[in-house]
Amino acid sequence: MSLDKRKIKILKAIISSYIDNAEAVGSRTISKKYKLGVSPATIRNEMSDLEDMGYLVQPHTSSGRIPTDKAYRYYVDDLWRKVKTTKNPNLDQLREIIEDKSNELDEIFKNSVRILSQFTKYTSFVVAPQLKQSIIKRIQLVPVSEYKVLMLIILQTNVVKQVMLILNSPIPYTQLDKISESLSEKMYGHKLEDIDKIKDNLIKELYYTKEAHSDALMELLPYLMEQIAKFEDVNVFSDGITNILELPEYNDVVKAREFISFIEDKSSVAKLLQHTSENDLDICIGSENKNLELKDCSLITATYKLNGKLIGRIGVIGPTRMDYNNVISTVKSISDAISEIINQNFSVENKE
Amino acid sequence: MSLDKRKIKILKAIISSYIDNAEAVGSRTISKKYKLGVSPATIRNEMSDLEDMGYLVQPHTSSGRIPTDKAYRYYVDDLWRKVKTTKNPNLDQLREIIEDKSNELDEIFKNSVRILSQFTKYTSFVVAPQLKQSIIKRIQLVPVSEYKVLMLIILQTNVVKQVMLILNSPIPYTQLDKISESLSEKMYGHKLEDIDKIKDNLIKELYYTKEAHSDALMELLPYLMEQIAKFEDVNVFSDGITNILELPEYNDVVKAREFISFIEDKSSVAKLLQHTSENDLDICIGSENKNLELKDCSLITATYKLNGKLIGRIGVIGPTRMDYNNVISTVKSISDAISEIINQNFSVENKE
DNA sequence: GTTAGCACTCTCTTTGATTGAGTGCTAACT
DNA sequence: AGTTAGCACTCAATCAAAGAGAGTGCTAAC
Structure with missing residues (x-):
């Protein structure tokens, strides 16, 4: 059994429906909304196959299906090829918002996470370079x-x-x-x-x-x-922590509390970011995260550089069913903007 | 009908039980836990009187009673006389925690709100002096x-x-x-x-x-x-916003969200604090607040001064059934500590 | 290979009964 | 006259049963 074109279409439809609504997706929904020209029954057969292949699970026998981490991984890898090639048009605009009037490094980071969480509606953070x-x-x-x-x-x-x-x-x-x-x-x-x-x-x-x-x-x-x-060791800024209260998966106050207390602990967040790969852009989906607390979360991080040297990471954390498309391109844009700004304002000037 | 000694005892017992448990208080509970030497029936009669006088309400006919804003006002005014006279013993300790290594005014305020929300378990904030x-x-x-x-x-x-x-x-x-x-x-x-x-x-x-x-x-x-x-106009720091998630009254995510979005809006908080009286310590209970959003909250604020001149306020916001005793004395202590610190470090030196 | 049909499953919602905490009232007691 | 025991009553909260609805898997026909 392999992922033929139709399976892929169906899988993507399910993922994107689940990303939008956070509700298990049934065959009828797919058939109606994503007009693939086949009946629900056919889709059911394909969904059953996709489940066998590990891309979908059913929360219970008589419910629709939800995507697994494997499905998101496939979805993201696919997205990846496209994102890579599209250039961000609004980089200049971003720079303007992020660039701080007072030329303070910390302010630049605060602005960045603020914008990032506003744009993505998730929680975002940045590790400031180690002073x-x-x-x-x-x-x-x-x-x-x-x-x-x-x-x-x-x-x-x-x-x-x-x-x-x-x-x-x-x-x-x-x-x-x-x-x-x-x-x-x-x-x-x-x-x-x-x-x-x-x-x-x-x-x-x-x-x-x-x-x-x-x-x-x-x-x-x-x-x-x-x-x-006595200068601080690592410095983590975060913003949009309370954004998660808007998400149905955190309608349970206890869950929300757990998430928040994890994120509010700066040292754990710092550790999280230091343990990611050295990739320019890193995507960690659900159980790919080493922290058990984040097994239902995805983490998208990007690096920023000064004089070509990696000095920190900025990222977004949200549910595994996050809007990867938007988040990936936003994180990338903002990390690029940060790099540009700090290289312009804080790079070592050789002429001296 | 007047507030005789027994009524006062019962009222205080009800208030303090409600502050502890957030649950409507019945006559039996009072009779058992606060051994007043009278039967539940007698207490019921008194409670009925207290309800007529506006100190208590019943959420529904067959439930216990909860205190009204009027009750809290009485309770606080009574407390007030005692708090006023007790000197805070741990002022020096507080100073040490709040006083910032780097001598930065902003750091002092950040420390203050952090400590304040840790001590009270509520949300706290401070308006920094207008630069x-x-x-x-x-x-x-x-x-x-x-x-x-x-x-x-x-x-x-x-x-x-x-x-x-x-x-x-x-x-x-x-x-x-x-x-x-x-x-x-x-x-x-x-x-x-x-x-x-x-x-x-x-x-x-x-x-x-x-x-x-x-x-x-x-x-x-x-x-x-x-x-x-371009320097900032007002500067508000807050901390412990997510503390409210621990309170049963905010187990409802929607309520929590409303509260948080109000508090996160710095300008509304700034307005709130500027509209309070010029009193050294100001207590605003429930509907005494002008903001409708805060009709179930109490606000305890205190001033801090530089060279005897009022330059800002620090405060705590929590449910009307807050632990007034603790909050009042903590707010007072911390505002005093701030005053001391800034007077020592930032007062205008006349000798120059 | 696709699809209509149908039995089946399981959650969610609704409904009704039960429980229990608490009251208010009355009558007896001190 | 104030206090208290007793009792009927109220109402939210809990629980179980029933019904609805969404969705599946399988089979047989197209």
């Missing part, structure tokens, strides 16, 4: 008030992190630039994540640097290093 | 890369806002300090919200300032002003 992997370009101390100094950590990607330092005793403004220079010189080229390991050495080295040799600085150093070490 | 009301103390431009300059706007409260400016043509680093000085001089003392109105004047004045007279600057100015004008 700790970034390399320090320069440190700049800026006086704010007598006892407050703002430390700006300028990264190679031109992302600027700010840390407010509270002083025990004031440091004259005029010294701050010199201190900044010394700090920059010593910390240049190090990754943020390495600071914690080498901080003792750094402090020692700085101690012997003539310009920086002020009591105020020495007092400040351990505190300053500590603040850097 | 636009803040007065500019100083502007500092910091070079980031050849075509990027970070503009730091240092406010009187020592909050520092950063805006990344993308240049069309590079500005020599050495000029940036001078430009910063000119900008600071002209913009000092103005409120952020006024910048938009007076920007034309500012630009003109800066044009005639000798030090700042560089083409690069002139090109930058309109762009820079525009960025400032």
Whole structure:
């Protein structure tokens, strides 16, 4: 028995009906709505075959059929060939919405997941690039008030992190630039994540640097290093969590609660995304997911890159009967938009 | 007929039973669990009186009674006298949790609502102070890369806002300090919200300032002003929205959805909080709320202050049968903690 | 190979009976 | 006069039985 043309037509009809209505599909429905020119009886025979082949299941003997994960996999692989070739027309529009006025990386991600969940009606999330992997370009101390100094950590990607330092005793403004220079010189080229390991050495080295040799600085150093070490490890943004309340499969509050509590746990989501393949676009259907909690969910993720290097993933999670067509192209568009935006705004400029 | 001592005891017993179980309370339950030394029959008579007085209602003839908004109002007013006098013991602990490592105002608020919803098991939110009301103390431009300059706007409260400016043509680093000085001089003392109105004047004045007279600057100015004008108007943080899924009154997914979509609309929440009284602590029970959507909810809000001036509110929203005792004291504690933290970290230092 | 017909299955909805928590009233008691 | 036991009554919630409806599988005819 093989998937002949008619079987394929019927299978696709069932899948697309089930995606729309979340209700088991009967032979009559297919025959009427998807006019294949054959009677329900014929369709019943074919459906029986499709069930034997593992593409359909019946929730109970006298009900219609619903697609299995295998069916979705077939459907998606088929879709895949078409999506790949169609170019997204509205990329510029997307860029405009996502691109943030304040040029903040986090804002770009927040916008992205917001748009993504609005467009797909599912839950979406993004893992922000691991800040700790970034390399320090320069440190700049800026006086704010007598006892407050703002430390700006300028990264190679031109992302600027700010840390407010509270002083025990004031440091004259005029010294701050010199201190900044010394700090920059010593910390240049190090990754943020390495600071914690080498901080003792750094402090020692700085101690012997003539310009920086002020009591105020020495007092400040351990505190300053500590603040850097405290930067967040992974950062996950999500949006549209409550979208799932609109779906009939989550009409049961208990189910909804379970899903939400899983998704709200950022570390589990981060793990989820780190365990996916390195593919540009990854589709994980139902039981293909390693997490048992997600056996009824599909996960569509795409990568975004900076200077050609993979730095994060953005994705959508929804029921296995999700609107793959829409989700796949939306995720792809938005991940492309993110890549473009960050490459334009945050790439390492070689001319320097 | 008046509220004698026994009626009060019975009323309180009913309220507290209903708060615990969300189920209509019968005379037998009261008689057994709250040993008042009288029989169910007597309690029935009293309950009937309390119903006549408007403190109780029966969902249907043969059910127990549930408290009305009037009952909660009585209960809360009574509680009020006691809460007022008890000092919160764990304020220091709270401060420690809320106080943010990075000294970011937004982080403080996010922590506050997180803690608040964790402690109360309800939904909580805070309106962040209106940034636009803040007065500019100083502007500092910091070079980031050849075509990027970070503009730091240092406010009187020592909050520092950063805006990344993308240049069309590079500005020599050495000029940036001078430009910063000119900008600071002209913009000092103005409120952020006024910048938009007076920007034309500012630009003109800066044009005639000798030090700042560089083409690069002139090109930058309109762009820079525009960025400032774009700062957000109100900022609402919320947390624990999905806590309501745990409550029996929201076992109905439709109800839950309605509640959530109301709360997720930041502007409606902002409006809600701005319409409450100026009281330090405000309690709005059920139909006392102006929003029809919240007729089954109670809203407990408290103010926080900077330099004695009210700058925002934080609050909890939950069902009318909420645990007022816990919520009131928690909201109060946390608002106090916020006040302390921001007064310590963000108050205008007079010595400067 | 396709289809009409029909018996069969199983869920969903409706209906009716039963249960149980709780009330209100009355009459007796303190 | 206030309190209480007793009892009839009410109504939501639960459960079982019946009926409807959607859909299947099989058979026999086209």
